[in-house]
Amino acid sequence: MPEGPTFAPPTDQSILLPFAGTRREIAEYEAHGGYQSLRKAVGMTGEQLVEEMIASNLRGRGGAGFPAGRKASFLAPGGERYLVINADESEPGTFKDREIILRNPHMLIEGILIYLWMIRGTAAYIYIRGEYHKEAAILEGAIAQAREQGYVGSPLMGTDYVPEVYVHRGAGAYICGEETALLSSLNGDRGQPTAKPPFPAVSGAFKKPTLLNNVETVATVPVILGMGGAAYAGIGTEQSTGTKMFSLSGHVRHPGNYEMPLSATYRDLIEGQGGGLPEGRTLKAFVPGGSSMPILMPNQLDTGLSFEAVVAAGSMAGSGAVIVVDDRTCMVRFALRTAEFYMHESCGKCTPCREGTRWITELLRKQEAGLGSSEEIDLLLDICDRVEGNCLCVLGDACAMPVRSHIRNFRDEFEEHARLGRCPCPDDAPMSELYPPLLRAPLPMVAAT
C-alpha cells in the first residue's frame, strides 16, 4: 500500500509550524500556548488589532501578496459582515494550506476567531476545496472542540460577541480560488468571477461586506499577536516580512512543505532543504510560485524568496509552490500540460480566456506532436500577448505568462520538435504524451492580424 503524506521536519526558523507531526487536539494546542493570542486580542479593539497587523507588514499568502492589515482596514463599517477563508488551494504545485490544516487546525481556528473579533464579523465561512475530504472533517472536528471550549457559538471570553464558524466545501473548480468566483460559488451560483467593483469589502458573501483571506495568512495572525507585529516585521526582508510555507515538488530529493524566512533564497530551499536534485540529474528550470508563474532558470537560483526579489527576476512569488524540473524533461510537454490545465479550468465567461487558453493548448499539442512550425511558435507568443491583461480575472494570464516563459527560455526545443516532426525525448522522459496526436482535428490555421 502506498504510504500517506510525509511531513518535512520544521526548519530552524519555523514559527508557524515549529514542531514535527500533528497537533490536532485542542488540549495539545492549548498546552503549547494555543488560544492565548485570542485572549490577548479580546483585550484589544478592532482598530488596535488592525494596527498590529499593519505593524507586522504581513502580506497575503494566497498568491497576490497584498498587505493583510490594509486589506482588513478596507472593510465597509457596521452591520452584517462576513469573514471568508480561502482554503480552495488549487494552484498546481501548492499543498501548504492542506498541511497547515492537517497538522495544526486550531491555529487556523484561532486566527479566524481573532479576525472575527477584529471585524465583529457575523460569521466566518471556510471555503475548502471539495477534494479535501479529510481536511474538511478535521476542521469540523476542530470547530466542534472550540465550541465545547466556549470559543465558538457562545459569548467570547466575557464579551457579548458570539463568533460563529462554518466549513463550506467546494466541488472541484480551480477558478473558485479567485476571490469573486469563490464568492459566486458561496452564494450558490456557478463559480464564475465577477467584475470589480463592487469589491468584496463592499459586497461579497451574501451581498454583504466581506473580508477574504488565505488559510496561511489567517493562521499566521496568532503568531503575530504572540510575538508582536514589530518583532514579526524583523524577520524576512523589509517588504516581505516573516516566514512563509513553500511547497516543494518535482525532481527534488526531499519534496515537502518548508517554512522559510522570506530573506532566504531559492537555493536555500531547493538545495538546502530539498537536498537538491536526485543523483545524476541537473536542474533545467524551476517554477517559483505555482504553475501560473513564469519559470526561472538555473542561473537564477540565488533569487530571494521575497515578493520583490521574484518580481525583479521576472516572475512572481505567487502561492510559494516551487516545482523543480530536471534536464530530462521535455519543455514542450511541460508547457502543454500547464496550458491544458488552464484550458480545462477556464470558466468560459470571457472570450480572451475561453478562446485563448484553447488556442494555446491546441497549438502546443500540435507542436508537441511535431506537427507545428516556427511560424506557429510565433503565433503562440502572439496569442499569449493577446490574452494577458485582457481577461475578466487572472486565469487567462495564468496560462499565457508561463507558456510565454517556456517558449522564450526553450525556443530551440520547440523549434526542434517542428524540425524533426516528432518529440525528440526518450521514452523514459518524465511525462508521456497522454493524448494520441490529433485525436481531434487541429484548429484551422488563420493568419494573426
Next chain:
Amino acid sequence: MADLYDQIQAEIAKYPDRRGAILPALRHAQEHYGWLSPEAIEAVAEALDLSPARCVAVASFYDMFFLQPVGEHVVEVCTNLSCALVGSDQVLRRFEDELGVRAPGTSEDGRITLRRVECLGGCGWGPVVSVDEEYQEHFKPEDVAPLCERLRASRPTESHA
C-alpha cells in the same frame, strides 16, 4: 428520502440565504443516489425551493458532481505537473490497462470509474490517486493491481470506511 431532505434543511440553517446551501445539498444528494440523476436533482430542488434548472446549471460547473452514472468506485489520477514529473502518467496507463478502459471511463462490469483529474494538492507526495474521495500518496504503477483487486471485492460503502 426524508433523511436527505432533513440533511439539506440542516445545511440551509448555516447560511443567511438558502442558495448558499446548494453545493452541500448537491453533495448529499450525490451520496444518496450515487450520481446526480434527474431524480436526485428534483430532490435537491424541492428541498431548497429552487428550480431544477438552476440546480443543474450549478452542478454542471463543478468537476466533482456526476451528471451521468458512475461506477461503484471512482478512481482519480492526478496528472498535473508535479505528479506528472514523478510518474503519474505511468500510473494512469497501468490503470487503463488493468481496467480495460481509457480515462474517463468505467470498467465494463460497471464497478470502477477511472478519471484523470487536475492538481489534488498533494504535489510533494505524488503521484496522488484519489480513491472514493480518499487520497493515496506516493502511488506507484505496481500499486494499481492490488488496489483494483481490493475495490472489486468491496461494495462502495465499505471503501468509505
